[in-house]
Structures are given as C-alpha cells and as structure tokens.
Amino acid sequence: MDELLKILQTNALLSREDIARMLDLPAAEVNARIADYEKRGVIRGYQAILNEDQLDLDKVTAVIEVKVTPQREGGFDTIAERVSRFPEVRSAYLMSGAYDLLLFVEGRTLREVAQFVSERLSPLDGVLSTSTHFMLKTYKRFGVLMHQETSDERLTVTP
Amino acid sequence: MNGSPSLRNRINATVRDIPRSGIRDFFDIVSTMKDVISLGIGEPDFDTPWHVRESTVFALERGATHYTSNFGYLELRKALVKYVRKNFGAEYNPENEVLITVGVSEALDLALRALLTPGDEVLYHEPCYVSYRATILFAHGVPLAVETKAENGFRLTRQMLEAQCTPKTKVLMLNFPNNPTGAVMSRADLEDIAAFARERDLIVITDEIYGELTYDAAHTSIVSLPGMRERTIFLHGFSKAWAMTGYRLGYACGPAELVEAMMKIHQYTMLCASSMGQKAAIEALARPETDIGEMVDEYRRRRNYIVAAFAEMGLECHRPLGAFYAFPSVKKFGMPAKDFAMRFLHEEKVAVVPGTAFGDCGEGFVRCAYATSMDNIKEAMVRLRRFIAQK
Numbered sequence: 370m371d372e373l374l375k376i377l378q379t380n381a382l383l384s385r386e387d388i389a390r391m392l393d394l395p396a397a398e399v400n401a402r403i404a405d406y407e408k409r410g411v412i413r414g415y416q417a418i419l420n421e422d423q424l425d426l427d428k429v430t431a432v433i434e435v436k437v438t439p440q441r442e443g444g445f446d447t448i449a450e451r452v453s454r455f456p457e458v459r460s461a462y463l464m465s466g467a468y469d470l471l472l473f474v475e476g477r478t479l480r481e482v483a484q485f486v487s488e489r490l491s492p493l494d495g496v497l498s499t500s501t502h503f504m505l506k507t508y509k510r511f512g513v514l515m516h517q518e519t520s521d522e523r524l525t526v527t528p
Numbered sequence: 529m530n531g532s533p534s535l536r537n538r539i540n541a542t543v544r545d546i547p548r549s550g551i552r553d554f555f556d557i558v559s560t561m562k563d564v565i566s567l568g569i570g571e572p573d574f575d576t577p578w579h580v581r582e583s584t585v586f587a588l589e590r591g592a593t594h595y596t597s598n599f600g601y602l603e604l605r606k607a608l609v610k611y612v613r614k615n616f617g618a619e620y621n622p623e624n625e626v627l628i629t630v631g632v633s634e635a636l637d638l639a640l641r642a643l644l645t646p647g648d649e650v651l652y653h654e655p656c657y658v659s660y661r662a663t664i665l666f667a668h669g670v671p672l673a674v675e676t677k678a679e680n681g682f683r684l685t686r687q688m689l690e691a692q693c694t695p696k697t698k699v700l701m702l703n704f705p706n707n708p709t710g711a712v713m714s715r716a717d718l719e720d721i722a723a724f725a726r727e728r729d730l731i732v733i734t735d736e737i738y739g740e741l742t743y744d745a746a747h748t749s750i751v752s753l754p755g756m757r758e759r760t761i762f763l764h765g766f767s768k769a770w771a772m773t774g775y776r777l778g779y780a781c782g783p784a785e786l787v788e789a790m791m792k793i794h795q796y797t798m799l800c801a802s803s804m805g806q807k808a809a810i811e812a813l814a815r816p817e818t819d820i821g822e823m824v825d826e827y828r829r830r831r832n833y834i835v836a837a838f839a840e841m842g843l844e845c846h847r848p849l850g851a852f853y854a855f856p857s858v859k860k861f862g863m864p865a866k867d868f869a870m871r872f873l874h875e876e877k878v879a880v881v882p883g884t885a886f887g888d889c890g891e892g893f894v895r896c897a898y899a900t901s902m903d904n905i906k907e908a909m910v911r912l913r914r915f916i917a918q919k
C-alpha cells in the first residue's frame with residue numbers, strides 16, 4: 370500500500386506539510402495525491418476512533434450472521450447492497466463459511482435491534498436465517514487497544 | 529563526592545580515574561524535571577513485538593528458568609547462524625563460533641578482555657557509543673580515538689586510521705550504523721578499511737547493533753568482505769531492531785579460537801545469558817521481516833521529518849542514514865554543546881544529549897534521538913525553532 374495511505378490510516382489529522390516532511394516529498398504532491406484518492410473514492414472519509422464504553426451511550430451493537438440465497442442476477446451483491454442501505458447496519462461483509470453476510474448493527478436498545486432483525490431483515494426476500502450476537506465490551510477497534518494506558522517505561526535519557 | 533578518601537584510595541586506579549558517563553549526569557538532571565520531551569533516549573519507543581513477549585511468558589510457564597549452556601541454547605545459536613548468513617553475509621559454526629551474551633555490552637567487554645594484553649592499543653572512531661573508551665581502559669588497553677567529521681558524513685577513512693596506527697595497535701573497533709551520528713559506511717568505504725586491517729594485521733571488533741536500521745542505503749558488514757571473517761568479531765543483539773533492550777540479550781560470532789577465549793571469561797563471570805530471554809530471542813528470529821520492517825518505515829519517516837525541520841530552521845545536520853539518531857551542529861550559537869543542551873532543557877523542556885558525551889570531538893553537536901513518537905518530535909521541533917530564534 371502507498372505509504373501516504375498508511376500514514377493517513379494511522380493519523381488522518383497530520384497536516385499535509387508534516388506528511389510531506391515525513392515522506393520527503395513536496396507538499397503540493399502530497400495534496401494532489403490525497404485529492405486524487407478522494408476523487409477516486411479510495412479515501413471515503415475520515416473518522417475518530419472512540420472508546421464508546423467510556424461514554425455511557427444508549428446504544429447496543431449486535432453482530433448478525435445472515436444466510437441468504439444469492440439472486441439469479443447480481444449474486445450476493447443485490448441482497449447485500451439492499452441490507453447495507455439500512456442506517457442501522459454500520460458494517461456489512463460477505464463471508465466464506467457457514468453463513469454469507471456478517472452485519473454490525475446498532476440500536477438504542479436490545480429491543481430495537483431485535484425489532485430490526487425480525488421486522489426488517491428477516492422478512493427480506495432471499496434472507497434464509499439470522500443469528501444475532503450482542504457485543505458486551507470492546508477491547509480493540511481498528512487496531513487500537515481500548516484499555517491500554519500509554520505509559521513509557523523508558524528512562525528519560527539513555528546511552 | 530562524599531564518602532571517605534581512604535576508601536576512595538582503595539579503589540582500583542583505572543576505575544577511579546574513569547569519569548561517570550556524561551549521559552548519566554545529564555539523566556540525573558532531566559529526571560528531576562516534569563513534562564520534559566526527551567530526544568535523549570537511545571532505545572526504541574516501540575513495544576517489544578507481542579509474539580516475542582507472549583513467548584517469554586510461555587517460556588516461564590514451561591520452566592525455561594535454569595542455567596543454559598555457557599554458549600547459550602544451541603537452538604538459538606543455530607537460528608542466529610542462519611540470520612547472520614542471510615543478513616550479514618558470513619558463515620559460522622553454531623557449535624563453537626557463536627556466543628550468547630548479556631547484551632552487546634557484555635560481548636564488547638569480553639572481546640576486549642579476551643584480546644588485550646596490558647598496553648595493547650585499540651583504534652576506534654569518535655563520536656561513538658559512550659562505553660567504548662571506558663571498556664578499553666577496563667581491559668587495560670590503550671584507546672586511540674580517531675575523529676570522524678560531519679563534512680564526511682561521519683564516515684571513517686583509511687587516512688584517519690593510518691595517522692594513528694602504531695606497531696602496538698592490535699584491535700580496530702567499528703560501529704556502523706553509528707550511535708550517535710547515524711553514519712553508515714558503504715561497501716567501498718569498508719573495503720578500504722578492510723584492506724588496512726589486513727595489511728596491519730588488526731583484529732576487527734564490529735558492533736552492528738543497528739545493522740537492520742538503515743534508511744536509504746543497504747547495510748554492508750565488514751565481516752562479509754574477503755579475508756575478514758578470520759580476523760573479525762561480529763557483535764549484534766536484540767536491543768534495537770526488536771526493541772528488546774530490557775531483555776539484555778546479545779551475541780558474538782567469530783573464529784572458534786576467539787569465541788572460545790571470550791567464552792572462558794563469560795563462563796567464569798556470567799555463566800550464561802538469561803534463559804527466558806534466549807527463548808524470546810528464538811521467537812524473535814522466527815519472523816524478523818514483519819517485526820522490523822514496520823519499525824524501519826516509521827523511523828525513516830521520523831528521520832525525514834526531523835532532518836527537514838532542521839533544514840527549515842537553518843540548523844546544519846548531515847543526513848543520518850541509519851540507527852535512530854540525528855547529530856546536528858549547534859556551533860553557530862557560540863556556546864558549548866553542554867550549555868546549549870542545558871539551556872534548551874531549562875527554557876523549553878526538551879532533552880537532547882550534548883555531543884561531548886560521545887567523545888571530545890562531539891563538541892559543537894547535540895544528539896537527537898528520533899526513537900520517540902511523531903507527536904513528540906513535532907512538538908520538540910516547535911520548541912527548538914522558538915529556542916534558537918532567540919539565540
């Protein structure tokens with residue numbers, strides 16, 4: 370992967386000038402490349418990584434395994450795209466193995482998520498079965514540990 | 529100094545006359561202050577790779593908590609032989625040509641003690657790692673410092689060595705990539721040095737602890753050059769490339785006679801390196817590319833950043849090609865490096881190490897380690913810019 374993307378993926382807040390220094394490139398080139406990635410849709414947005422467990426939110430997240438029948442035309446894409454359009458669905462993946470789609474679904478309460486599954490998801494044409502697992506605690510998201518104290522054990526000056 | 533003078537007089541004269549490391553004094557000052565950003569730390573800020581740490585826990589559970597062979601676990605020596613062949617281009621017999629030590633620090637001490645008879649001279653280049661001169665003196669050798677220069681990229685040349693070498697010179701010590709300058713030697717540079725060592729029949733001790741950490745140039749080891757294996761002691765360890773400083777694990781490779789001599793000292797004074805550390809090292813060698821590759825990429829970005837920032841402030845700095853140190857000149861501020869470091873510390877709360885800690889010729893320079901987060905480096909550069917604007 371382009372090193373520029375790697376840098377943005379770890380810290381999208383770095384200024385273009387700083388990125389230019391890190392890559393030993395002119396700032397104008399960094400700007401142009403980022404603009405190009407954005408235009409082509411490689412970069413689809415910039416978000417903060419939150420430790421939501423600290424926020425006391427009225428929110429539950431479920432991981433839902435879904436078995437579907439692929440459509441005659443469009444295969445899995447038609448059904449997967451239809452499911453993905455629900456705002457409750459935060460992430461959706463096509464999987465190998467015992468089920469087909471893996472969804473991350475958010476709601477305010479358990480009941481709300483359960484309702485989404487029984488009233489919206491299951492009745493869809495092509496959905497054969499679902500299996501819902503509620504998430505209890507987050508240890509790591511997007512490669513970032515949620516409970517690690519940032520402590521530097523090193524002495525302040527060493528040879 | 530407190531304590532009674534009569535006790536002081538009992539101390540071995542060599543030990544008594546060697547001053548404490550300048551780094552240590554500086555640390556004592558920095559450690560009394562709060563919220564200091566330190567560019568003074570000569571060890572990686574990365575965590576030891578998790579698979580290595582996890583394997584250490586497993587080693588403890590399994591009971592790898594006893595003495596090992598004096599040479600170290602054979603399994604580790606076998607893995608090292610492969611690693612050294614692939615990355616440094618020399619072939620060793622794991623049975624009797626590899627010795628596992630307590631860091632490169634111990635290996636360096638063993639090599640010098642094994643080689644030197646009182647009065648033998650040792651050529652080494654300054655600015656250099658803080659221990660070299662003291663370790664030579666403790667081994668009753670005579671240190672001959674050769675000064676490398678910024679305008680040369682702090683590389684060593686044959687001419688510099690010729691000017692100092694005498695018939696009593698027995699050993700040449702090398703450290704590239706270099707602490708504190710970040711200098712690297714090309715293959716051609718090393719060929720000259722190797723030819724000189726062969727002509728003068730010198731034993732070479734090469735400390736390649738930063739061998740994996742080069743940025744624009746591939747690392748060449750002097751031991752891979754023709755006729756060098758039989759006169760070279762190759763030193764390396766896990767401290768830097770794997771961020772395993774606290775494990776205290778290093779190794780020496782060399783001709784069997786020399787390794788045997790080092791092993792004798794190690795056998796009677798250290799017995800063996802830590803067993804769980806050795807188990808961790810075996811795990812570290814299982815996937816070096818992934819562990820080290822990402823760290824090297826990050827160090828390169830930081831090196832680029834810090835060098836660009838110095839250039840923008842008009843601070844002269846040769847481009848470091850390896851290790852994780854930049855060594856800019858502060859001569860134009862017309863004060864000793866130590867004063868510069870002290871004032872920078874007190875006025876802006878950033879620690880850099882005065883170049884004089886690495887030899888007298890480090891005067892006029894400060895060492896800035898970029899083994900710290902990008903955020904810290906950025907903030908340190910903001911403060912440095914403000915500081916020098918007032919000077």
Ligand SMILES: Cc1ncc(COP(=O)(O)O)c(C=O)c1O
Nearest residue numbers: 528631632633657707765767778
């Ligand atoms: C050039 C050099 N040699 C040796 C060492 C010590 O290494 P170890 O931790 O393996 O004893 C260091 C540590 O800073 C170093 O910079």
